[in-house]
Amino acid sequence: MVKKLGLIGEPYVRELFTGALLTMDLRRRSIRYRSIQAAYKITYVDRFERKHFLPPTSIDYSGFFELFYAKNIKYIISLTIGTRLHDRIGLGDIVVPHDMIDLAQLLPLKLEHEVGHLIDLGTIFSDKLRKAILQTAESRGIRVVDKAIAVVTSGLRHETPAEAKAYRALGGDIIVNHISAEAFLARIYGMEYLPLVIIAFDPADKGRKQGFEEALDIVKSKYNDLRLLISGLTID
Numbered sequence: 686m687v688k689k690l691g692l693i694g695e696p697y698v699r700e701l702f703t704g705a706l707l708t709m710d711l712r713r714r715s716i717r718y719r720s721i722q723a724a725y726k727i728t729y730v731d732r733f734e735r736k737h738f739l740p741p742t743s744i745d746y747s748g749f750f751e752l753f754y755a756k757n758i759k760y761i762i763s764l765t766i767g768t769r770l771h772d773r774i775g776l777g778d779i780v781v782p783h784d785m786i787d788l789a790q791l792l793p794l795k796l797e798h799e800v801g802h803l804i805d806l807g808t809i810f811s812d813k814l815r816k817a818i819l820q821t822a823e824s825r826g827i828r829v830v831d832k833a834i835a836v837v838t839s840g841l842r843h844e845t846p847a848e849a850k851a852y853r854a855l856g857g858d859i860i861v862n863h864i865s866a867e868a869f870l871a872r873i874y875g876m877e878y879l880p881l882v883i884i885a886f887d888p889a890d891k892g893r894k895q896g897f898e899e900a901l902d903i904v905k906s907k908y909n910d911l912r913l914l915i916s917g918l919t920i921d
Contacts, residue, residue: 688726689759693763694729697901700905730749741840753874760814760920765862765864770849771853781831786835809872822914833858834856835858835864859882884903886900
Protein backbone atom coordinates (compact mmCIF):
# COMPACT_ATOMS: atom_id res chain seq x y z
CA MET A 686 0.00 0.00 0.00
CA VAL A 687 1.31 3.45 -0.89
CA LYS A 688 2.06 5.47 2.27
CA LYS A 689 3.77 8.43 0.62
CA LEU A 690 3.37 9.90 -2.84
CA GLY A 691 5.46 12.53 -4.60
CA LEU A 692 3.49 14.76 -6.94
CA ILE A 693 5.11 17.06 -9.51
CA GLY A 694 2.98 19.63 -11.27
CA GLU A 695 2.29 23.17 -12.29
CA PRO A 696 0.40 25.89 -10.36
CA TYR A 697 -3.04 24.47 -11.14
CA VAL A 698 -2.20 21.17 -9.39
CA ARG A 699 -2.50 22.73 -5.91
CA GLU A 700 -6.22 23.12 -6.53
CA LEU A 701 -6.71 19.37 -6.98
CA PHE A 702 -6.72 18.39 -3.32
CA THR A 703 -7.82 19.76 0.00
CA GLY A 704 -6.46 18.50 3.28
CA ALA A 705 -4.54 19.25 6.42
CA LEU A 706 -1.33 21.11 5.69
CA LEU A 707 1.59 19.33 7.36
CA THR A 708 4.67 21.25 6.27
CA MET A 709 5.68 23.88 3.74
CA ASP A 710 9.26 24.02 2.52
CA LEU A 711 9.72 27.36 0.79
CA ARG A 712 13.33 26.62 -0.13
CA ARG A 713 12.27 23.57 -2.13
CA ARG A 714 8.88 25.03 -3.09
CA SER A 715 7.21 21.93 -1.69
CA ILE A 716 3.98 21.47 0.19
CA ARG A 717 3.24 18.34 2.18
CA TYR A 718 -0.25 17.53 3.35
CA ARG A 719 -2.52 14.63 4.14
CA SER A 720 -5.22 14.52 1.53
CA ILE A 721 -8.73 13.95 2.80
CA GLN A 722 -9.41 11.92 -0.34
CA ALA A 723 -6.38 9.63 -0.08
CA ALA A 724 -4.98 7.23 2.51
CA TYR A 725 -1.42 8.49 2.09
CA LYS A 726 0.60 11.66 2.49
CA ILE A 727 1.35 13.73 -0.59
CA THR A 728 4.44 15.85 -1.08
CA TYR A 729 3.81 18.28 -3.93
CA VAL A 730 6.45 20.32 -5.75
CA ASP A 731 5.61 23.13 -8.16
CA ARG A 732 7.60 22.74 -11.35
CA PHE A 733 7.40 26.49 -12.05
CA GLU A 734 8.10 27.65 -8.48
CA ARG A 735 4.69 29.38 -8.36
CA LYS A 736 5.48 31.45 -11.41
CA HIS A 737 3.35 31.46 -14.55
CA PHE A 738 6.12 29.73 -16.52
CA LEU A 739 9.79 28.79 -16.33
CA PRO A 740 11.80 27.48 -19.29
CA PRO A 741 12.87 23.86 -18.73
CA THR A 742 16.53 24.93 -18.62
CA SER A 743 15.71 26.97 -15.47
CA ILE A 744 13.78 24.27 -13.62
CA ASP A 745 15.47 22.58 -10.65
CA TYR A 746 14.58 18.98 -11.54
CA SER A 747 17.44 17.62 -9.42
CA GLY A 748 16.16 19.53 -6.39
CA PHE A 749 12.76 17.87 -6.66
CA PHE A 750 14.22 14.39 -6.55
CA GLU A 751 16.70 15.22 -3.82
CA LEU A 752 13.68 16.29 -1.75
CA PHE A 753 11.74 13.10 -2.51
CA TYR A 754 14.80 10.99 -1.70
CA ALA A 755 15.31 12.79 1.62
CA LYS A 756 11.66 12.12 2.52
CA ASN A 757 11.98 8.44 1.53
CA ILE A 758 9.33 8.76 -1.18
CA LYS A 759 9.47 5.97 -3.74
CA TYR A 760 6.42 6.65 -5.91
CA ILE A 761 6.24 9.77 -8.08
CA ILE A 762 3.35 10.97 -10.24
CA SER A 763 4.03 13.85 -12.63
CA LEU A 764 1.16 15.92 -14.05
CA THR A 765 1.68 17.97 -17.19
CA ILE A 766 -0.17 19.14 -20.29
CA GLY A 767 0.46 18.00 -23.83
CA THR A 768 -0.41 18.15 -27.52
CA ARG A 769 -2.10 15.33 -29.38
CA LEU A 770 -0.70 14.09 -32.70
CA HIS A 771 -3.52 11.67 -33.61
CA ASP A 772 -7.30 11.95 -33.70
CA ARG A 773 -7.69 8.77 -31.61
CA ILE A 774 -6.54 10.92 -28.68
CA GLY A 775 -9.02 13.63 -27.77
CA LEU A 776 -8.72 17.02 -26.15
CA GLY A 777 -9.05 16.49 -22.40
CA ASP A 778 -7.88 12.90 -22.53
CA ILE A 779 -5.54 11.72 -19.78
CA VAL A 780 -2.66 9.88 -21.43
CA VAL A 781 -0.21 7.50 -19.74
CA PRO A 782 2.80 7.22 -22.06
CA HIS A 783 4.75 3.97 -22.13
CA ASP A 784 7.85 5.25 -23.95
CA MET A 785 9.35 8.49 -25.19
CA ILE A 786 11.50 10.08 -27.87
CA ASP A 787 13.66 12.60 -26.05
CA LEU A 788 14.43 15.57 -28.29
CA ALA A 789 14.98 17.91 -25.33
CA GLN A 790 18.01 16.09 -23.85
CA LEU A 791 17.64 17.97 -20.54
CA LEU A 792 19.95 15.73 -18.52
CA PRO A 793 20.81 17.28 -15.15
CA LEU A 794 24.25 18.77 -15.63
CA LYS A 795 25.78 17.43 -12.45
CA LEU A 796 24.88 13.87 -13.45
CA GLU A 797 25.25 14.03 -17.21
CA HIS A 798 28.94 13.17 -17.39
CA GLU A 799 29.09 10.91 -14.33
CA VAL A 800 26.49 8.18 -14.68
CA GLY A 801 24.10 9.22 -17.46
CA HIS A 802 25.52 6.79 -20.01
CA LEU A 803 25.21 3.89 -17.51
CA ILE A 804 21.49 4.21 -16.79
CA ASP A 805 19.28 1.55 -18.38
CA LEU A 806 16.23 3.23 -19.90
CA GLY A 807 14.68 0.05 -21.27
CA THR A 808 11.68 0.59 -18.99
CA ILE A 809 11.53 4.33 -18.50
CA PHE A 810 8.11 4.61 -16.80
CA SER A 811 6.83 2.60 -13.83
CA ASP A 812 4.83 -0.51 -14.66
CA LYS A 813 3.58 -0.65 -11.05
CA LEU A 814 2.15 2.85 -11.16
CA ARG A 815 0.74 2.28 -14.66
CA LYS A 816 -1.10 -0.83 -13.51
CA ALA A 817 -2.45 0.98 -10.45
CA ILE A 818 -3.64 3.97 -12.51
CA LEU A 819 -5.33 1.76 -15.12
CA GLN A 820 -7.05 -0.35 -12.46
CA THR A 821 -8.31 2.75 -10.71
CA ALA A 822 -9.50 4.25 -14.00
CA GLU A 823 -11.41 1.09 -14.89
CA SER A 824 -13.04 0.80 -11.47
CA ARG A 825 -14.12 4.45 -11.47
CA GLY A 826 -15.14 4.75 -15.11
CA ILE A 827 -12.44 7.20 -16.13
CA ARG A 828 -11.10 7.29 -19.69
CA VAL A 829 -7.32 6.90 -19.74
CA VAL A 830 -5.30 6.42 -22.92
CA ASP A 831 -2.56 3.83 -22.42
CA LYS A 832 0.39 2.88 -24.62
CA ALA A 833 1.36 6.23 -26.13
CA ILE A 834 4.79 7.39 -27.24
CA ALA A 835 5.63 10.86 -25.99
CA VAL A 836 7.84 13.17 -28.02
CA VAL A 837 9.64 15.34 -25.45
CA THR A 838 10.62 18.81 -26.64
CA SER A 839 12.31 21.77 -24.94
CA GLY A 840 9.06 23.55 -24.16
CA LEU A 841 10.34 26.96 -25.19
CA ARG A 842 7.68 27.22 -27.91
CA HIS A 843 4.94 25.27 -29.66
CA GLU A 844 5.80 23.03 -32.59
CA THR A 845 5.55 24.15 -36.22
CA PRO A 846 3.30 22.30 -38.70
CA ALA A 847 6.35 20.64 -40.28
CA GLU A 848 7.59 19.54 -36.85
CA ALA A 849 4.19 18.06 -35.96
CA LYS A 850 4.32 15.97 -39.14
CA ALA A 851 7.89 14.92 -38.40
CA TYR A 852 7.07 13.89 -34.82
CA ARG A 853 4.15 11.83 -36.12
CA ALA A 854 6.42 10.16 -38.68
CA LEU A 855 8.85 9.28 -35.87
CA GLY A 856 6.06 7.34 -34.17
CA GLY A 857 4.99 9.96 -31.65
CA ASP A 858 1.46 10.08 -30.28
CA ILE A 859 1.74 13.19 -28.09
CA ILE A 860 4.12 16.13 -27.54
CA VAL A 861 5.15 17.00 -23.98
CA ASN A 862 7.89 18.72 -22.00
CA HIS A 863 9.73 17.95 -18.72
CA ILE A 864 9.17 14.22 -18.39
CA SER A 865 12.50 13.05 -19.84
CA ALA A 866 14.58 14.86 -17.20
CA GLU A 867 12.22 13.69 -14.44
CA ALA A 868 12.18 10.08 -15.62
CA PHE A 869 15.96 10.04 -15.85
CA LEU A 870 16.33 11.32 -12.28
CA ALA A 871 13.79 8.80 -11.03
CA ARG A 872 15.95 6.01 -12.43
CA ILE A 873 19.05 7.55 -10.80
CA TYR A 874 17.32 7.53 -7.40
CA GLY A 875 15.62 4.15 -7.81
CA MET A 876 12.09 5.57 -7.75
CA GLU A 877 8.89 4.54 -9.51
CA TYR A 878 7.88 7.40 -11.84
CA LEU A 879 4.88 7.86 -14.11
CA PRO A 880 3.63 10.94 -16.00
CA LEU A 881 -0.05 11.68 -16.49
CA VAL A 882 -0.49 13.97 -19.50
CA ILE A 883 -3.67 16.02 -19.95
CA ILE A 884 -4.16 16.76 -23.63
CA ALA A 885 -4.90 20.48 -23.99
CA PHE A 886 -3.62 21.32 -27.47
CA ASP A 887 -4.20 20.35 -31.08
CA PRO A 888 -1.13 19.90 -33.31
CA ALA A 889 0.06 22.85 -35.36
CA ASP A 890 -0.69 21.12 -38.68
CA LYS A 891 -4.36 20.56 -37.82
CA GLY A 892 -5.61 24.12 -37.43
CA ARG A 893 -5.73 26.76 -34.71
CA LYS A 894 -3.63 26.22 -31.58
CA GLN A 895 -5.52 26.64 -28.30
CA GLY A 896 -4.67 29.70 -26.22
CA PHE A 897 -3.52 29.50 -22.59
CA GLU A 898 -6.92 30.20 -21.01
CA GLU A 899 -8.66 27.72 -23.30
CA ALA A 900 -6.07 25.05 -22.48
CA LEU A 901 -6.42 25.76 -18.77
CA ASP A 902 -10.19 25.32 -19.01
CA ILE A 903 -9.61 21.90 -20.60
CA VAL A 904 -7.29 20.92 -17.75
CA LYS A 905 -9.73 22.13 -15.08
CA SER A 906 -12.50 20.06 -16.65
CA LYS A 907 -10.44 16.97 -15.72
CA TYR A 908 -9.89 17.89 -12.06
CA ASN A 909 -12.38 15.40 -10.69
CA ASP A 910 -10.97 12.54 -12.78
CA LEU A 911 -7.44 13.40 -11.63
CA ARG A 912 -8.55 13.52 -7.99
CA LEU A 913 -10.15 10.11 -8.30
CA LEU A 914 -7.16 8.59 -10.08
CA ILE A 915 -4.54 9.83 -7.66
CA SER A 916 -6.50 9.35 -4.46
CA GLY A 917 -7.52 5.83 -5.48
CA LEU A 918 -4.03 4.42 -6.00
CA THR A 919 -3.35 1.12 -4.32
CA ILE A 920 0.07 -0.49 -4.75
CA ASP A 921 1.16 -3.51 -2.74
